[in-house]
Amino acid sequence: MFYVKWIPHSVVLSPVHFGPKLYSTITRLVESSVEGTALSHYGYIIRVLEVPEDRMRGGVIEYDSGEVTYEVEYKALVFRPFKNEVVDSVVVDVNQLGFFAHLGPLRIFVSQHLFPSDVNGIEGGGFDGNSWVSEDGVVAIREGVGVRLAIIGATVEEGNITAVGTINEDFLGLIDVGEGEGM
Amino acid sequence: MSNNNHKCTHPVRVGGLCCLCGAKAPDPEPSDDQYSNQYNTNNGSNKTGSNDSFVKSQNLTVGGGYTIQVTASEASLHSSRQRTRLRSLRKLSLILDLDHTLVHCVDHEGAGVFCKDERMEGSVRNFLLPAEHANLEKGVGSGDSLFYKLFGFSDPHLCRRHYLKLRPSLRTFINSVSQKYELTIYTAGTRYYALKVAHAVCRYMVGAPDVDVFTECDMSELEKKAVDLNRELFGNRIISRSDTGDLGKDVKSLKRVFPDGGKMSVMVDDREDVWANAKDNDSLMRGREGEPPLNLLYIRPYHFEEFKNFKDVNNVSGADLTKGGSSPSVLDDDKGLLWTADILARVWARYYENVDRVTAVREVEKGRGVVATTEQDEECLEHVPTILQKIRSAVLPPHTRMVFSGLISLQEQRVYKARVMGGVNLPRHPVARYAEDMGAEVEDFVDKGITHVVAKRGETEKCKEGGQIVGCAVVSINWLMDCFWSLTLKDVTPYLLAPVKEARGVEGGKAAVAPSPGLGKRKRTNEEEEKGGRGNERNGGEGNDGNEKEEEEDDEDDDGFADELMDEL
Numbered sequence: 001m002f003y004v005k006w007i008p009h010s011v012v013l014s015p016v017h018f019g020p021k022l023y024s025t026i027t028r029l030v031e032s033s034v035e036g037t038a039l040s041h042y043g044y045i046i047r048v049l050e051v052p053e054d055r056m057r058g059g060v061i062e063y064d065s066g067e068v069t070y071e072v073e074y075k076a077l078v079f080r081p082f083k084n085e086v087v088d089s090v091v092v093d094v095n096q097l098g099f100f101a102h103l104g105p106l107r108i109f110v111s112q113h114l115f116p117s118d119v120n121g122i123e124g125g126g127f128d129g130n131s132w133v134s135e136d137g138v139v140a141i142r143e144g145v146g147v148r149l150a151i152i153g154a155t156v157e158e159g160n161i162t163a164v165g166t167i168n169e170d171f172l173g174l175i176d177v178g179e180g181e182g183m
Numbered sequence: 184m185s186n187n188n189h190k191c192t193h194p195v196r197v198g199g200l201c202c203l204c205g206a207k208a209p210d211p212e213p214s215d216d217q218y219s220n221q222y223n224t225n226n227g228s229n230k231t232g233s234n235d236s237f238v239k240s241q242n243l244t245v246g247g248g249y250t251i252q253v254t255a256s257e258a259s260l261h262s263s264r265q266r267t268r269l270r271s272l273r274k275l276s277l278i279l280d281l282d283h284t285l286v287h288c289v290d291h292e293g294a295g296v297f298c299k300d301e302r303m304e305g306s307v308r309n310f311l312l313p314a315e316h317a318n319l320e321k322g323v324g325s326g327d328s329l330f331y332k333l334f335g336f337s338d339p340h341l342c343r344r345h346y347l348k349l350r351p352s353l354r355t356f357i358n359s360v361s362q363k364y365e366l367t368i369y370t371a372g373t374r375y376y377a378l379k380v381a382h383a384v385c386r387y388m389v390g391a392p393d394v395d396v397f398t399e400c401d402m403s404e405l406e407k408k409a410v411d412l413n414r415e416l417f418g419n420r421i422i423s424r425s426d427t428g429d430l431g432k433d434v435k436s437l438k439r440v441f442p443d444g445g446k447m448s449v450m451v452d453d454r455e456d457v458w459a460n461a462k463d464n465d466s467l468m469r470g471r472e473g474e475p476p477l478n479l480l481y482i483r484p485y486h487f488e489e490f491k492n493f494k495d496v497n498n499v500s501g502a503d504l505t506k507g508g509s510s511p512s513v514l515d516d517d518k519g520l521l522w523t524a525d526i527l528a529r530v531w532a533r534y535y536e537n538v539d540r541v542t543a544v545r546e547v548e549k550g551r552g553v554v555a556t557t558e559q560d561e562e563c564l565e566h567v568p569t570i571l572q573k574i575r576s577a578v579l580p581p582h583t584r585m586v587f588s589g590l591i592s593l594q595e596q597r598v599y600k601a602r603v604m605g606g607v608n609l610p611r612h613p614v615a616r617y618a619e620d621m622g623a624e625v626e627d628f629v630d631k632g633i634t635h636v637v638a639k640r641g642e643t644e645k646c647k648e649g650g651q652i653v654g655c656a657v658v659s660i661n662w663l664m665d666c667f668w669s670l671t672l673k674d675v676t677p678y679l680l681a682p683v684k685e686a687r688g689v690e691g692g693k694a695a696v697a698p699s700p701g702l703g704k705r706k707r708t709n710e711e712e713e714k715g716g717r718g719n720e721r722n723g724g725e726g727n728d729g730n731e732k733e734e735e736e737d738d739e740d741d742d743g744f745a746d747e748l749m750d751e752l
Contacts, residue, residue, distance in 0.1 A: 093419055095245035111195045111202035130418050153205020162198035
């Protein structure tokens with residue numbers, strides 16, 4: 001799910017930056033350090049929307065280095081997966097144990113244990129080296145196809161965002177047999 | 184977070200998440216000591232505090248380079264499925280190394296001239312690779328790869344052009360093995376590197392010209408063919424340094440890919456040490472720790488002569504004992520891949536011959552109402568490591584006794600002996616291992632029954648002694664290595680360091696009646712004849728084991744010998 005969220009952040013500046021461009025420097029530093037990373041408690045920062053000047057609190061000068069620490073708050077577009085959330089994703093890798101799908105920055109693994117039983121080999125179907133094919137041959141999960149899945153668990157930690165999902169429920173599974181062009 | 188008390192006992196985990204219930208599991212991913220963990224399970228105190236079922240967990244690297252943790256039972260389920268699938272395709276699996284096995288790669292601009300060299304026939308390729316970058320390695324498989332797709336490959340500061348020389352006969356090799364084997368790449372290079380090399384190989388296979396893929400936007404017909412071929416040959420079965428923590432430490436573990444220890448797989452690599460370093464490459468198979476697994480096919484490290492002044496991109500190559508030897512190296516006459524392809528064909532034939540026999544027996548038994556379990560079937564089968572062991576041990580004729588000279592230092596010998604006397608099962612010196620694997624007896628000193636003195640140089644004491652012995656061939660180490668690399672018996676004549684002493688009064692006719700198979704030419708004596716006779720008997724006894732190819736070779740040898748005798752007469 002996507003959120004717009006205010007997030008606090010601290011920026012350490014060396015004295016060379018103290019000048020007319022101070023605020024734009026802070027903005028730039030915030031963007032470059034958080035965009036595209038995962039923060040625990042929040043999620044994956046897709047984009048920094050705003051770093052307003054009135055939320056930059058003048059910092060403390062460090063005693064020994066002369067650097068200044070600014071406490072700022074920025075508004076960001078955040079992505080965070082939730083348990084039981086149903087998402088559409090693109091399959092990027094298929095293997096004997098299941099498949100990996102990407103949803104933007106998020107990597108979701110779906111184990112073959114959570115495939116419908118006519119796909120995972122219990123009542124037919126199975127893995128043929130490149131794809132999981134159902135008993136009747138209608139469903140083929142291979143690289144590049146779109147899959148609707150339910151997230152059953154996710155970790156959002158500093159620098160790591162992973163989820164596991166299932167396609168063994170009603171209305172889940174293959175939704176798009178996109179030809180090849182997977183991200 | 185909320186599941187602290189929840190004990191999840193499910194068998195599959197990814198990144199600390201259970202894949203069945205989504206519960207957070209304490210991550211038992213000790214990248215350093217996962218091997219020791221497997222062996223110290225009775226230690227009781229699992230420091231990661233995970234559930235009992237996960238104490239014996241193992242990391243499995245699957246296609247695409249992801250690491251999944253599974254319990255032992257899940258791993259065996261997975262490997263039995265893999266077996267069934269491979270059998271239904273009538274294939275075995277083949278794990279290929281890249282550097283110095285299939286290709287020789289350098290990143291020096293000076294190598295660029297060979298791309299346009301007509302004589303290379305398109306076997307030198309180039310591609311751009313992002314410069315090594317910590318973030319890049321971490322980012323593989325996550326959103327960062329998008330970044331590199333968008334920016335990385337156009338920025339000259341982030342990229343470096345690599346030049347790739349494909350090993351001679353690569354096309355023949357791949358064409359011949361891809362029918363019988365499912366190929367997997369396992370390289371110490373980065374993931375990008377492996378992908379690029381695989382693509383370059385496929386482009387070469389379909390005959391596409393050498394251009395960098397990223398400069399060519401429209402997918403030409405050939406390009407499409409190359410992509411299809413890539414999918415068919417390698418698919419996503421590529422494992423690289425970026426995917427596994429231990430490759431940086433020179434360890435290649437078979438269990439990562441094949442949890443059953445590779446009963447149906449062959450590895451081809453120019454380095455034995457990386458496989459020997461992994462403690463879980465089934466010491467059962469060999470019974471000695473520290474020696475490479477039996478299903479490793481050691482291939483001669485490939486060096487493209489013209490690249491020798493440039494630094495290697497990834498790892499150093501394996502030690503080549505024959506390097507600097509007297510054999511004149513003509514431009515690129517390397518036969519390594521052809522030899523290997525031949526061995527692989529033999530292994531495959533033997534494996535499926537075996538499978539067919541067992542299946543036939545089972546059919547008969549089924550008729551009688553006896554139903555065997557799959558486990559019993561597995562018991563009956565000869566697995567790839569065993570097959571390779573048997574093929575190896577039949578290479579040299581029986582009663583081959585060998586002495587080495589100038590190959591194993593006195594210091595090493597002393598240390599080895601002292602330790603072995605003390606009951607330590609030490610890995611043997613590679614040369615001794617090659618010889619013993621091929622069925623020879625290795626002796627310390629030259630005595631009357633010695634058939635070969637294998638030496639680095641011709642002028643040592645032992646060589647002189649060997650030269651005095653009737654019928655003893657003093658050969659260079661190249662002979663032994665060529666035998667080992669091709670797993671066929673090579674004629675000693677081109678490798679002789681000194682002429683073989685002939686016995687006086689040899690009766691050619693008699694010798695021609697009972698030639699001992701393959702003991703080289705011009706060195707039969709009465710004594711040898713006896714030996715040959717015995718050898719033949721023994722050969723006869725083991726006839727079923729020896730494979731056809733082998734026998735053909737021997738026959739040829741004998742014929743040659745007979746012809747020569749006829750000439751002499």
